[in-house]
Every structure is written in C-alpha cells, then in structure tokens.
Amino acid sequence: MGSAPLVEVTGDGLFCRAAGCHIDPWKPVERAIVTHAHADHATPGCGRYLASPTGKIVLARRVHAGAAIDAVGFGETIEMGDARLTLFPAGHILGSAQVRIEHAKTGETWVITGDYKTRPDPTCEAFEPVRCHTLLTESTFGLPIYRWDPDELVKAQINAWWRENSDEGRTSVVFAYALGKAQRVLGALEASIGPIGVHGAVLPLNEAYAEAGIALPETVHANKETAGELKGRGLIVAPPSAAGTPWLRRFAGPGGMSTAMVSGWMRVRGRRRWRPVDRGFVLSDHADWPGLLETVRESGAERVGVTHGSSRQLARYLSEQGLESFVVPTRYEGELGTEREEEQAGSEAEQ
Numbered sequence: 001m002g003s004a005p006l007v008e009v010t011g012d013g014l015f016c017r018a019a020g021c022h023i024d025p026w027k028p029v030e031r032a033i034v035t036h037a038h039a040d041h042a043t044p045g046c047g048r049y050l051a052s053p054t055g056k057i058v059l060a061r062r063v064h065a066g067a068a069i070d071a072v073g074f075g076e077t078i079e080m081g082d083a084r085l086t087l088f089p090a091g092h093i094l095g096s097a098q099v100r101i102e103h104a105k106t107g108e109t110w111v112i113t114g115d116y117k118t119r120p121d122p123t124c125e126a127f128e129p130v131r132c133h134t135l136l137t138e139s140t141f142g143l144p145i146y147r148w149d150p151d152e153l154v155k156a157q158i159n160a161w162w163r164e165n166s167d168e169g170r171t172s173v174v175f176a177y178a179l180g181k182a183q184r185v186l187g188a189l190e191a192s193i194g195p196i197g198v199h200g201a202v203l204p205l206n207e208a209y210a211e212a213g214i215a216l217p218e219t220v221h222a223n224k225e226t227a228g229e230l231k232g233r234g235l236i237v238a239p240p241s242a243a244g245t246p247w248l249r250r251f252a253g254p255g256g257m258s259t260a261m262v263s264g265w266m267r268v269r270g271r272r273r274w275r276p277v278d279r280g281f282v283l284s285d286h287a288d289w290p291g292l293l294e295t296v297r298e299s300g301a302e303r304v305g306v307t308h309g310s311s312r313q314l315a316r317y318l319s320e321q322g323l324e325s326f327v328v329p330t331r332y333e334g335e336l337g338t339e340r341e342e343e344q345a346g347s348e349a350e351q
C-alpha cells in the first residue's frame with residue numbers, strides 16, 4: 001500500500017488518483033462516478049459521468065442536457081488507470097450504486113456506499129453487501145434511535161389514512177422528495193381507494209422509472225384540469241416545497257385536505273416542526289442504525305470512514321468497537337445537510 005490513500009478527500013470531493021476519477025464530486029470535474037442522481041451527489045457540468053445503467057436513465061434527467069454518461073452494469077468490473085472499478089446496488093433509489101475500487105497493483109480495496117438502505121424496495125435494485133479493506137459509509141441516520149418499522153406496516157398506515165380521508169371528503173396530500181421517495185410511495189398505494197395525482201416535479205422522474213421497467217400505479221398530473229377528479233377523494237404526491245402554495249390549495253375537498261410527510265425524520269416527533277403536517281409516516285431511503293452496523297460488519301472492513309448526518313457519533317461508536325474509523329467531510333453540514341434530499345426535491349414550482 002502506498003503512502004497516499006486510494007481515495008482521498010479534495011476540495012472537489014472524493015478523488016481516486018489511481019483511477020483518475022472523482023466520486024460524487026462537489027464541483028464540475030473531468031470524470032465523475034455518480035452513485036445516484038440526488039442533487040448533492042450529481043453535479044451538473046462534469047466532462048464525463050459513469051453510472052449504473054438505470055442510474056444513467058435517471059441521471060440524464062438531472063444533469064445538463066447532452067451530458068456524456070457512460071454506464072457499467074452492476075457487478076461488471078472495468079479498468080480505469082491503475083484501478084479496477086465495480087458498481088454494486090445500494091438500494092437507495094433507482095440505479096443507486098456503491099462503488100468498489102481496487103488498486104490493480106496492491107489489491108487494496110475501498111467501497112464508497114453513497115446513500116443506501118438495506119431494506120428491500122420494489123422500486124429499485126436490492127442492496128448488496130460488499131467486502132473491502134476500507135468502507136466509506138453514509139450515516140444520515142447514524143444514531144440508535146433510528147430503527148425502521150417493517151415497510152408493510154407503514155404502507156398499511158398510509159392507505160388507511162387515505163381511505164379515512166376519502167370517506168370524509170378530504171383530499172390526501174403526501175409530501176415526499178420527487179426522486180425516489182415519491183415513486184416508493186406511489187408503489188405502496190392501493191389504487192382502488194381513489195385517483196392519484198402527482199406534482200409536475202414528480203412527472204419526469206416517474207417517466208424515468210417507467211423507462212427502467214418499474215411498475216407504478218396510474219397517475220394524473222395534478223393541475224386545473226384534474227382538480228375536480230382529485231378533490232375530496234384523491235391522493236396527491238408532491239415535493240415538500242409545494243406545502244402552503246396556491247397550487248396545492250385548489251385541490252381541497254368539501255372536507256378540506258390532510259397533509260402527511262413521508263421521511264425517516266418522522267421517527268423523531270420534534271422534527272415535525274420544520275414542516276407543519278397532519279401526519280408523519282416513517283419511511284426512509286437510508287439505512288437505519290441496525291442497517292448501518294450490519295453493513296459495516298458484512299463489509300469486513302478494517303477501516304471505516306463515515307459521512308453525512310450523525311457521522312461523528314457513528315465513527316465514535318465504531319472506534320469503541322475496536323474499528324479504525326474517521327469522519328469524511330461532506331459538502332453540506334449540519335441541519336441543512338441532514339434534510340438535503342427533502343429540501344432539494346421541489347425546486348420546480350407549479351402554478
């Protein structure tokens with residue numbers, strides 16, 4: 001093993017010198033491996049991108065038009081300079097990938113998880129544990145309080161809430177970030193309850209999922225023309241930024257409307273103050289505390305770098321367990337960083 005680490009943190013984000021490539025760079029760079037298409041991982045303006053095949057479908061809608069995006073299939077190894085690179089499913093959103101980099105000469109291996117969840121999700125490829133010497137794991141929910149209920153339970157809660165609203169002439173509104181969470185919610189809905197509407201920011205991403213062969217229930221674009229159909233009995237999926245807008249108010253039924261947020265942050269009630277909603281459903285696209293620890297264990301890694309969210313706490317815990325661990329800086333810090341996906345999702349305003 002040489003003196004410089006195989007993957008280093010630079011002013012542009014993670015960089016692998018042996019491969020001559022950045023991973024989820026913070027600024028436009030020559031060559032970028034992109035774990036997934038959320039805005040804090042997919043920077044527009046890079047010379048060339050590399051993603052999984054389904055990741056490419058989503059990424060093409062999120063970075064600049066005409067971007068040069070190469071795809072490499074999950075589990076296929078390609079040579080890049082002095083490195084061998086393989087992508088493995090991260091289970092976070094459609095096409096999300098963990099990046100395994102092996103130095104061709106020394107055999108040293110790193111895995112960068114990107115965002116991931118270990119729970120099965122029918123709208124994306126299932127997470128696979130990957131062995132390595134050094135693991136860089138996310139830790140958005142890296143505290144023991146974060147433990148997710150079974151998905152089936154949360155799905156039943158959402159559908160029961162919708163049915164009850166519909167019975168009383170209330171429109172149901174679910175706030176979910178437009179890429180990934182919105183599709184996961186749609187996939188969980190019982191379409192027999194009523195019509196389903198989506199905000200305009202969700203539409204192009206549903207198209208990407210359809211292109212990748214992910215089946216979602218039939219939806220309408222929630223707008224002036226479909227408001228009559230949705231009022232009082234429909235369910236509308238919209239990014240959090242749509243809360244309180246005139247666009248949303250036009251869908252109120254005779255019984256008004258009921259709003260809900262779907263997020264891992266709903267596990268902590270105090271979190272709800274940042275978005276006044278009637279209900280919180282705990283459904284996350286990130287690993288919970290047991291999922292993070294299981295992933296670290298299954299990697300067999302000797303060294304673990306921790307990034308995003310509760311990184312200091314998880315790194316300290318792992319050190320106490322006898323693992324060499326360290327905090328990897330992120331582009332976003334603090335409160336804003338932890339809610340990054342929810343916040344970035346709805347930049348497209350509807351009128």
Ligand SMILES: [Zn+2]
Binds near residue numbers: 341
């Ligand atoms: Zn993400």
